[in-house]
Amino acid sequence: MIENVSQPVSTATESLNAARNIIPNQEYLLQGSVMDSAVEVLLHRLRGLCDNVDSGPEPFYDHEMCFSIRGAGSMQPLLLRVRRALDYQDMPWQLRYIGQPEIGDKSRPTIVRNSIDIGTSATVVEFLTELGCRMDFEYIVRGYMFRKGRMKITVSKIFKSGQGKPLDNMEALSQSYLVELSVLAPSGQDAIAEDMRSFAEQLRPLVQLEKVDCKRLQHVP
C-alpha cells in the first residue's frame, strides 16, 4: 500500500461533522421496577430471552456521580454524570451528558433524550470540579446487564454510598431492583422504539416497563 505522503490530515471537527449521521446521540429509554422477591424469576426470563444464553448476564458494580453546572443567568443547569467501574479499576471512566427528554408526542412508546457518552481518563472528577461543576449526589449501583441486539437491559440495585470509601456500609435505597431498557442510536431511527415496546411486552407481567415522567415524580407531595 503506497501511502499518499502529501495528503493533509483531516481535522477532528471535519471528521466529527462527517460522522454526524452515525454518532449515536439519542437514547430511547423504558424503565420499571421489580421487588427483591421477584427478581430471580425476572433474571431467569431475561436470560432466556436475551443474547449469550450460555455465558449468562454480565455483572457490574459501578459508582456514579452527578454534577451540574450553571451558566449565565437563570438558565437550566447542564447535567453531567460520571460513572466508573468499581470492579475493574483500570477501565476508563464514563462521562455522560443527558439532555431533557423530548416532550410532545404522547404516542411515542419510549422516552427519547439526547445522550452523549464519552470515555475519559480518571482525572475527570477533578476536571469537572475545576471547570465549575458541583456534585449534586452520588450512588453505588450493582446489578446485571443483558443485551438483545442493540437493546441493553439492566437489572440493578441502588445503594447509598457511606461516608469515606464508597465500599463501606452500603445501604440499599429500596427493597426493589430498577429495570431499564435502553438503546443508543443516531437521531432519526424511531423504529427502534417499536421494537423496544414489543420486547417490553414479553416481560409482562413480571415487570411493567414504561415511560416514566420524572417531572411528575418530583411533584409528589
Next chain:
Amino acid sequence: MGVTVLQQFPMVENRTGPQTIEFLTKRVVALGAVQTGQFLVDCETYMSVPNLGPQRTVHVVHNSEAPASVFAVLESGQRSVPLVADGLFDLLMQKMATIYSKKQPKIEAKGPRFEIADFCVKLGSVTMGQNFKGVLVEVEYRPCLVASSCWELVREFLQGFLGSVVPATPPPYLQNRMNELYQPIDTVNQYLEQFAQYRKATGVR
C-alpha cells in the same frame, strides 16, 4: 508512545516558513529518514463566562498521532488539570457553548512526518488563525518511556539536524517529569507550552 521532545526552531531573517521546512526536510532526509505522511496538532481555547467566578481556560487539543482521543487541559489560576477523552468530547464542548465560549483564533502546527529507525520526526509550521508564527520540531524516540534515560540520546539526534539551537536542558515542562513514565498528554502539554509563547509573541519567532 515514547519520550517526545518538542523543540522550537528559531526563524532566520532570510528564510520564510516554507523555506525553513524545506531546509530541515533536506537535512532529515540526508540522515536517512523516510516521509510517512502529514501530522496535525491543533488547539482550541475556551474561556469561562464571567458569572462562573474566577477566569478558567480550557484548551482542547487534537493530535493526529492519537486520532481517537481528545486532550483537554483546564487552567484555573495556577492549577492545571488534564483530561484525556474520546472523540465525542468535542460535542460536549459544543453543548457547553453558553458556559465556555470559544476564543479565537485557533492555533495549530502541521507539516510532514518522517520515520528513521525508532525515531519519529515532525516538522510543524505553526499558524495562528491565518498568520504564520514559526516552526516547531517534534522528535519521538519510541522504545524509551522514561525521559531521564534517553534525554542525552534524543538531544544528540536533534543536534544532528538542527545544529546548535538545541539547548542543554530539556523543555521546562519535561524537566519536572524526567523520571516518570511518559504519556501522550505530556506531548500535548509541551505543545501548549510552546503555543502560549507563540501567542504572546508579536510576529514570527
Next chain:
Amino acid sequence: MEPFYTALNAVKVLRSSVGHVFDTLGNGVRADHGEENKDNKFLLELQELLSTVNVNLRELDQAVNSLTPPPGPFNLGNSTYLTQECTLERQALYADLVKSYKWTDKVHEYGNLAVTLFSQNSLKRSYINSSSKRRRMQTSSHNVPPQTVDQVIGNIDRQFSDMSVTIQRPYATNAVLQITLGRILKAMAAFKGLMIEWVVVKGHGETLDLWTESRHKVFRKVTENAHAAMLHFYSPTMPELAVRSFMTWFHSYNTLFSDPCKRCGNHLHSALPPTWRDFRTLEPFHEECKP
C-alpha cells in the same frame, strides 16, 4: 500371585522332565553307557528319570492344591466388547487404523527430514555427541531438577537490585523466565534445565511473549545480541556459571539509552544506540564500532 507362579513353574519343570524321559527313550542305548551291562545302565537311567517325573508330579499336585479357585467369571473390562461386534463396517476400526498408520508414517518421514536438517548445524550444544569411544557420562545441563533451577534463578534475582527475574512453567518442567530491567526493557528467556534456549527482548511498554518480536529496531538488535551471548556463555561443565555470566552481561543493558559508545563517543550511530555489550568488559559499543 506367588502360588500361581509356583504352580506354573511346576508345570514347566514337569514338562521338561517328561520330555527328557522321551528323549532318552528315543535315543536308546548310547555310547557312554560302556560295553558291559549297557542294558542295566540304561534301565537304571530310565528309572531315575521316571522317579524325577514322579517327584515333579507330586510337587505340581501340591502347588495346584494350594491355589484358590477364582471366585467367579473374570472381569475382562473393555476387552469383552472385542467379540461383540464382528462386522468390520459397523466398527469403523479400519478407517481409524488407516489414519493412525498414515500419521505414524508422516511422523517418521518428518523425523527423518528433521534429523538431516538439524545435523547440518555445526553449532549444536546437544549431548548426543558422536564418539562412541568416550563412554563417560557428560554433565548435561538440562537434566537438572526444577528446584536447582529455582535456586540459581533466585540467587540471580537477589543479586541485582534493578533487575527482577520471575519464573513461570507453562511448558511442564522447563522454566520460562520473565526478566524486567528497570524501566528500560523486558525479556523472556526459555530454559531447558539450566541451559538457555531462546531469548526475546522487548520494550517496557510492549506485551511480552516468547513468539512475537519487538516493534522497535533497537530491541530486535538486542535480541540478536542476546542469542550470540547465550551461545558464547554456554558451558556444559559449569551450567550455573554460564547462566550467571549471561545474566551479568544482560544486566549491563540498563544503560542502553544513557551510555554513549566507548569507541566513537556518540550515543547514536545510524540512529541506533550502542546495542553491543562486550562479553568481558561489559562496555557499550555500536554494532559498527564493535572491536
